Amino acid sequence: MEIIMAFVIGFLFMAAVYLILSKSLLRIIIGTGLLSHGAHLLILTMGGLGGEAPPVLSEGAKAFADPLPQALILTAIVISFGVTAFFLVLAYRSYQELNTDDISLMRGSDEDE
Amino acid sequence: MVTVLIAILLPFVCAALIPLLYRRLRRVTHLGWFVLSVPFILFLLLARYIPQLAEGKTFIHTCEWIPSFNINFTTYLDGLSMIFGLLITGVGSLVILYSIFYLSTKESLHHFYCYLLLFMGAMLGVVFSDNLMVLYTFWELTSVSSFLLIAFWHHRKASRAGAKKAMMITVFGGLSMLAGFLMLYVASHTFSIREIVANVEVIRDHTLFTPALILILLGAFTKSAQFPFHIWLPDAMEAPTPVSAYLHSATMVKAGIYLVARFSPVFGGEAVWFWLVSVIGLVTLFWGSFNAVRQTDLKALLAFSTVSQLGLIMSLFGLGSVGHYYGYEENSILYTQASFAALFHLVNHSTFKGALFMMVGIVDHEVGTRDIRRLGGLMSFMPITFTIAVIGSFSMAGLPPFNGFLSKEMFFAAVLAIRDVEAFSIADIGLFFPIVAWVASIFTFVYSLILISRTFLGKLQPEKIDKKPHEAPLGMLISPIILCLLVVGIFFFPNILGHYILEPAMASIYPTFPTTSELTPHIHAWHGINAELLMTVGVIIIGIILFKTLKSWKPLYRLFSQKYTFNTYYNRMIEMSENGSQKLTNKYMTGNLTHYFVYIYVFFVALIAGYFVWSDAMTFNFDKDSAIESYELILVFVMIFAAVWMIFAKGRVTAMLLNGVLGYSIAFFFVIFRAPDLALTQLVVESVTTALFLLCFKYLPDLMPELPRKRVQWSKALISIFVGATVTIVGLAVVHYDRFEPVATYFNDAYELAGGSNIVNTILGDFRAFDTMLEVVVLLIAGLGVYALTKLKPRKEEADHEN
Numbered sequence: 001m002e003i004i005m006a007f008v009i010g011f012l013f014m015a016a017v018y019l020i021l022s023k024s025l026l027r028i029i030i031g032t033g034l035l036s037h038g039a040h041l042l043i044l045t046m047g048g049l050g051g052e053a054p055p056v057l058s059e060g061a062k063a064f065a066d067p068l069p070q071a072l073i074l075t076a077i078v079i080s081f082g083v084t085a086f087f088l089v090l091a092y093r094s095y096q097e098l099n100t101d102d103i104s105l106m107r108g109s110d111e112d113e
Numbered sequence: 114m115v116t117v118l119i120a121i122l123l124p125f126v127c128a129a130l131i132p133l134l135y136r137r138l139r140r141v142t143h144l145g146w147f148v149l150s151v152p153f154i155l156f157l158l159l160a161r162y163i164p165q166l167a168e169g170k171t172f173i174h175t176c177e178w179i180p181s182f183n184i185n186f187t188t189y190l191d192g193l194s195m196i197f198g199l200l201i202t203g204v205g206s207l208v209i210l211y212s213i214f215y216l217s218t219k220e221s222l223h224h225f226y227c228y229l230l231l232f233m234g235a236m237l238g239v240v241f242s243d244n245l246m247v248l249y250t251f252w253e254l255t256s257v258s259s260f261l262l263i264a265f266w267h268h269r270k271a272s273r274a275g276a277k278k279a280m281m282i283t284v285f286g287g288l289s290m291l292a293g294f295l296m297l298y299v300a301s302h303t304f305s306i307r308e309i310v311a312n313v314e315v316i317r318d319h320t321l322f323t324p325a326l327i328l329i330l331l332g333a334f335t336k337s338a339q340f341p342f343h344i345w346l347p348d349a350m351e352a353p354t355p356v357s358a359y360l361h362s363a364t365m366v367k368a369g370i371y372l373v374a375r376f377s378p379v380f381g382g383e384a385v386w387f388w389l390v391s392v393i394g395l396v397t398l399f400w401g402s403f404n405a406v407r408q409t410d411l412k413a414l415l416a417f418s419t420v421s422q423l424g425l426i427m428s429l430f431g432l433g434s435v436g437h438y439y440g441y442e443e444n445s446i447l448y449t450q451a452s453f454a455a456l457f458h459l460v461n462h463s464t465f466k467g468a469l470f471m472m473v474g475i476v477d478h479e480v481g482t483r484d485i486r487r488l489g490g491l492m493s494f495m496p497i498t499f500t501i502a503v504i505g506s507f508s509m510a511g512l513p514p515f516n517g518f519l520s521k522e523m524f525f526a527a528v529l530a531i532r533d534v535e536a537f538s539i540a541d542i543g544l545f546f547p548i549v550a551w552v553a554s555i556f557t558f559v560y561s562l563i564l565i566s567r568t569f570l571g572k573l574q575p576e577k578i579d580k581k582p583h584e585a586p587l588g589m590l591i592s593p594i595i596l597c598l599l600v601v602g603i604f605f606f607p608n609i610l611g612h613y614i615l616e617p618a619m620a621s622i623y624p625t626f627p628t629t630s631e632l633t634p635h636i637h638a639w640h641g642i643n644a645e646l647l648m649t650v651g652v653i654i655i656g657i658i659l660f661k662t663l664k665s666w667k668p669l670y671r672l673f674s675q676k677y678t679f680n681t682y683y684n685r686m687i688e689m690s691e692n693g694s695q696k697l698t699n700k701y702m703t704g705n706l707t708h709y710f711v712y713i714y715v716f717f718v719a720l721i722a723g724y725f726v727w728s729d730a731m732t733f734n735f736d737k738d739s740a741i742e743s744y745e746l747i748l749v750f751v752m753i754f755a756a757v758w759m760i761f762a763k764g765r766v767t768a769m770l771l772n773g774v775l776g777y778s779i780a781f782f783f784v785i786f787r788a789p790d791l792a793l794t795q796l797v798v799e800s801v802t803t804a805l806f807l808l809c810f811k812y813l814p815d816l817m818p819e820l821p822r823k824r825v826q827w828s829k830a831l832i833s834i835f836v837g838a839t840v841t842i843v844g845l846a847v848v849h850y851d852r853f854e855p856v857a858t859y860f861n862d863a864y865e866l867a868g869g870s871n872i873v874n875t876i877l878g879d880f881r882a883f884d885t886m887l888e889v890v891v892l893l894i895a896g897l898g899v900y901a902l903t904k905l906k907p908r909k910e911e912a913d914h915e916n
Contacts (some may be wrong), residue, residue, distance in 0.1 A: 001739045006844035008749050009435055015756040021710055021829045026813060032769055033802070034756060036175030037779055042840070044786065047847055047855075049739045054787040057863060057870035064872065065787040066857045071876040073791055075888045080797045082895035088809050089899045107704035 005045040012038035025101040029084065036080035052074045060103045116162075117188040117241050118174055120155050120198070124234030128227045135223035145213035148226045152233060154158040159198045166195055166617040172753045173243065177671065183304050189243035192617025193268075196456065197240040197364075197371055199614070200463050204363040205233050207592035212355035213469050214588035215478060225265060225353070230260035236364050240371055245294040252290065252332075255368060258285040259360050263352040275348035278683070282335050282345045289370075290332025296325035297379075310378045310624060326380045330389055331373065337369025339427060341399040343420040344679045354474030357412060360464040362419050370423065370459060373430050377452070381437025391431025395549045397424025402556035406563065406663075407670045411473045411483040414560060415466070421557065422462050425524060425550075429455035432527050432546075433622070441626045447530055449632050454523035454623050456615045457636075461508065461516040461603060468596035469505040469564070472498055475589055476568060481579035485563070490573035494582040497590055499569045504597040510561035510656075511554065511649060516603035518649075519636055524550065525645040551648055558656030559663070566660075605818050621640035680740040711832060714902075717833045719823050723843055737849045741766050745785060748906075751778045765810055773803045790873045 005083050012034055019031030051065030127148070140145055162172070176186040190213045208228070216222060235258055238251030246444070257280075294304075300319035301309045310314070316322060333339075349361050351424040360366070373390060380386040401421025408414040426506035433452030439445035475498050476491065477483040492499045504515060511521030528550045532543035557762075573582070605608055616633040623632060701712075725731050755775040762768040776799030783792035860880065867879040877885045 001741050001745060002848045003735060003738060003845065004741065004746075004749055006848065008752055008842050009196070009844055010837040010841030011753045012837075013840040014754050014833045015760050016837045018760050018829055021707055021714075021832065023707065026765060027768075030759065030772060033772060034759065034775070037775060038840070040845060041471070041779065043702045044783075044788070044791075045844065047739070049786050049850065050737070051787055054789050054791070055860075055872040057872065059863075060475060064857070064861065065875055067860050067872040068857055070791055070873045071881065071884075074713060074794055074877060075787075075871065075884050077791070077794050077798055078677050078888050079891050082892045084395075084802060085805055086895045086902075088805055089902045092809055092812050093902050095813055099673060103706045106706070112847035 001049050002045055005041065005049070009038050009042050009045065012041065023102050025103055029087045032087065033080070033084055036076070036084075040076055043069050043073050043076070056064070056111050057099070058072060115697050116158055117172065117190050117377075118176065118186075118204075120158060121234055121241060123155060123186065124151055124230040124237065128230035128234070129181070131223050131227045131230070136515075139218070139222075139838070141832060143213050143218060143673055144222045144226055145209055145216075149206060149209045149213070151230065152202040152209060156199065156202035156206055157236075159195065159202060162190065162195070163613050166190070166192055166346060166612045171619065175223040179249070182421060183298075184246045185244055186247055187243040187305065188241045190241060191621045192614070192619070193371070193374055194240045196460065196614055196618050197367070198237060200367070200460070201233060201236050201240070201364050204359060204467050205461055205666055207467065207595060208355045208359040208363075208471075208909065209594040210588060211358070211474070212353075214586055215355055215474055216353065225262075227257050228261040228265070229356070229359070232262065232360065232365070234567050239368055244307065245264045245297065248306075248560060249287070249291050249294060252336075252368065253284070253287050254286055255365055256280060256336075259283070259349075259365055262360060263349045264357045265353055265356065269351065271348075271808070272351040275345075275351040279345040281687075282342055283813075286332040286335025286342065286390075289328045290502070291324040293328030293332065296321040296328065299762065300325065301672070307620035313379050323383070323385060326383060326386055327389070330386070331375060333369035333372040334393060335369070336372070337366050337368070337423050337427065338397075338420050339393050339424060341398050341679050343397060343401065344551070344778075346420055348680075349408075349414040352417050354477065358413075358467050358470035358474070362470055363417065363463040366419060366423055367426075367459065367463075370430070370455075373427065374618075374622055375453070377430060377434055377437065378624050381434035381435075387431055387434050387438070389431070390434065391428045391546075392800060394424045395553075396428070396548065397421065398428060399424075399553040399556075402553045404558065405560040406551075406556055408560075409485050411476065411485060411488075411564070411568065413468075414485075414564060415469055415473060418557070419466060421553065422458070422466065425553075426455045426459055426462065428550075429458065429524060429527060434533050434622060435531070435890035436626075441623075446631055447622055449533070449619070450634060451522065452532070452610075453615060453619060453632065453634060454520060454527055456618050457522035457523060457607070457611070459837070460614075461520050461600070462594045462597045464603070465505045465508040465515070465517060468501055468593040468600065469509070469597070471589075471593040472501045472505060475585040475593075479580065479585050480582050482577075487574060487577040488568045489571040490569070492569040493581055494573075495569070495584050497584060497594075499565075501593045501597050502565055502569060504579045504600055506564050507560040508600045510558045511652070515600050516607070517600075519607055520603060521554065521649065523636075525554075525648050529644055548649075551652065554652045555647075555656050555659065557661050558652050562656065562660045563663075574855050584843075595715025596798060611636055613833050614677045672793050714832050714836050718832070718839050719801065721843065722835070722839045723801065725839075731842070731846060733845050734849050734851075737851075748778055748782055748785070752782075765815060766807075769803060769806045769810075772806070773799060788873075790871070811850070 001008065008082040014036060016031045016034035019027045019034060022028065022031075031073040045064040047069035049065075050063070053065070055067035055070065094106070098106065100106070131144070131148075134147055135144055138147065139463040172186050172190040175654060178184055178186045193447040209226075212225075212229075216225065232255060235251045235254035239255060242248040242251060260276045260280040261768065263279055264272045266272050297309060297316070298304055300316040300321050301312055303309060303312075346361060348364065350357055352361070398421050401417045401424055403418075405414050405417035406416060429451045431451075433449055433455060434451040436445050436452065473483055475495070478487070480488065480491065480493065482488065508515035508517035509519045525547070528546040531546050560600065575581075611633055619632040620626075626632060651721050668912055701708075752775060755771045755778065758766055759775075761769045762771060776795065780795040782791045783789075783795055860876060863875040864870050867875040869879070
């Protein structure tokens, strides 16, 4: 199963990179979301997908799934959510101020040089 | 021996006091009188040690600075540093005395004297330092203070350009010298010059020995304006004349000479050292004197003559290094005489060149120009200045009864003697040395004659000069007169100088040679009719002929087109590096974010995939792979499908829904793989994100179609496929990594350790609670950011102001 998951993650990264390389700011944000999905799956898969029971202590359960990657992913999900929300509002504001969401047009003013 | 320490620090302390004094003194008297006391006191202080040094004593004093790095403020007073110390303080006193009358009180004198004192302290630091790092510190300080002094009249463009050029070249040399010093440290494990000299046999075979030699010489050559680094010196003539007289004839340009003399005992026996120092010195000697003839500005003429004379001294030290090769024996004493001649000429040059610069300053000051095409016939108006010029020039040309004659004879003797040396295959080109020296001496004679005749002889051209010429005030004449007295005095009593001052210095250059009085020859003004004397006669005869026929052969200089001077090359090099770096930066810093993403991904792929390809990291171990269930496969296909379709999604709602599909599949995946907390969070976050996107869509434009050229799309596809493949390879390689046990078993005791049975939650809230705390902070900051972005807007006028 881990082999298949490695390929799935590869597809996710591929799609994410393709979206990030596009001109539209919105596509780039969707791409970063995709990228974090790929990263989360990567963390979980690399910890091994074995284990009999969810990591909750209960009578009789012996082999748990590795709890540490799960804790790490939980933190990562929340952080990527915060960043995505911030990006979205940033895109909204930049569209409002610049009237475009084409990043090839966002090159700073001449005075910056 | 705290005296030397005081000698170094006193100028710095006084430089710090100058701003305070300037306010008090500016109405009472010229600031220079106070400054004059500093070098004068130091000169007397140092002169007291002459008798003790002549007896062969040396003085050392150490102040700890950074002992853990072997860097200590160690001062060392021996014969060699004494010569330079006396020159710096002696010529310094005279120059300051001269500058009191040269500079009016309207100039910003506090800056001038502050820089000058800084320079003096730095220069004393250079010559008295025993520690290489301290020496380097002071070395750069001389570069900086010289930079400030050259650009003293900073409203002039030429001053700024000259200062910049001098700074660039000397700092380039200084940095290579630092590298050389560090190599010496690696080879010898000490920064102390004395210890390096003592252990020279040990480090001679080290691989870094020759690179250190070349790098240190680079520092010496740039500072002493040797070929082809001489180009900064003529441009530095934009400085006030006292500065030119002090820095650019008597002291700073001799720092490189000092370095060569100081390191002679270390590198002296090497063939590389001999060839570099003596040949570069001779080329500089010839090129400087050859170019001095064509100059029309008196200071430029003197600048090139300084370059030429420095080359002479440098080549003499090179010839003297043969003595190190042979070691001490009866015959090798002969070759050490070149070093003696170098030291002797070093002193002589400081006297006559200082006087000549001051003379030019007087002419400039009293007549208003120093262009020889506008000057002439000043002899009857300025008899004393004329006398100074004659004494200085004839000494420079090497005529009796002036000290230049003695050093020139010794120079000729040294180049003649070198023909017979068998080492370093010198004999093959034996005649090269005397011939170049002789031709250069002829040119020296010619420009010395030009200096006198074009300025003082001939007819006065009143229509070309602004002021009516008259003799300078007495105060301005005192310093050059003292120097001229020295010029004549040294000719008649050369052995006083030789015995008391040069003899201890010879001991510093040849520390392994037992008796120093053997190394010090008795200088005779008349030494019989021999080859040297005949060469001098030849110089005079041919020099006069060349001078008389100057008009007919001066067009020869036009053959050397302005296009091919070293200045042009230097300027072109600077221009090329500026343009080149600008072009390069413009090429990759396009301002387009997509390009930067491309660099990042290409670099990522090249580095990671490259590592996996070139090393044996691609060993896969699939034994522990968990079993594949059919429902898992369905989920996998859904995920891949959603991800790939997202690329081709035309509308934003489609893209959003696909994102949701993907997010929920991942949540299901978490469910299947026994991560209930993750599944919960993922579901909630995915829902909120989708809602957020949909909310934002109201305010955002529709997804514009991506319509770039096909080729661009293909390269994007290629990069993304490579990134995906790289991540897959990494994943395959690291999965089931089993060299260490996972720490997970520790968390199985969660109930005993943390009192909770949900292990993931105990990790988040107890074992690794710091992560959680900071993650909360991240959310808080993101929330504040969102709030600020939506609520705070620049007011119109502020926005206009910013743009």
